[in-house]
Amino acid sequence: MKKEYAVIGLGRFGGSICKELSKEGLEVLAIDLDEDKVNEYKEIASHAVIADSTDETVLRELGIRNIDHVIVAIGDNIQASLLTTVILEELGIKKITVKAQNDYHEKILSKIGADHVIHPERDMGKRIAHNIMSNNILDY
Ligand code: ATP
DSSP states (O other): OOOEEEEEOOSHHHHHHHHHHHHTTOEEEEEESOHHHHHHHTTTSSEEEEOOTTOHHHHHHTTGGGOSEEEEOOOSOHHHHHHHHHHHHHTTOSEEEEEOSSHHHHHHHHHTTOSEEEOHHHHHHHHHHHHHHHHHHHHO
16 A cells, blocks of 8 residues: 655645655645645645644544654744654654754654654755765865
């Protein structure tokens, strides 16, 4: 059976993940609190719903337990990101990827059951620094 994904939080980061997965023809459930964001993804994702991911009942009703991989891309609201991750872990989601806002957030996420923690700005900074260094070596 085809793998199913859910993206919670449709900011620049979550939105981009949602678009790329959908472009590859994968099943994506897009979730956000914000109606405008959800409307933006109605035509892109397989399903787009307005929901608060900190509400366990709502997540259950959405059938989140059938999803293979959930990406939590809530940025600024660290409390909501942590609570969402705990709920997903308790619901037995097999793979949870979470965007971290800072090092403390990242540490807690790893402790509470996130399988993969991403820190996009830092990770991209590292990658670019290495690209710059390798270009310098080539330039030399
Ligand atoms: P970007 O990815 O654009 O840099 P960001 O990291 O600043 O964004 P936010 O804008 O804080 O992230 O959050 C991303 C999205 O998560 C927003 O669209 C927001 O509406 C959504 N969001 C925040 N809390 C919840 C929640 N409890 N349930 C569902 N969606 C939420």
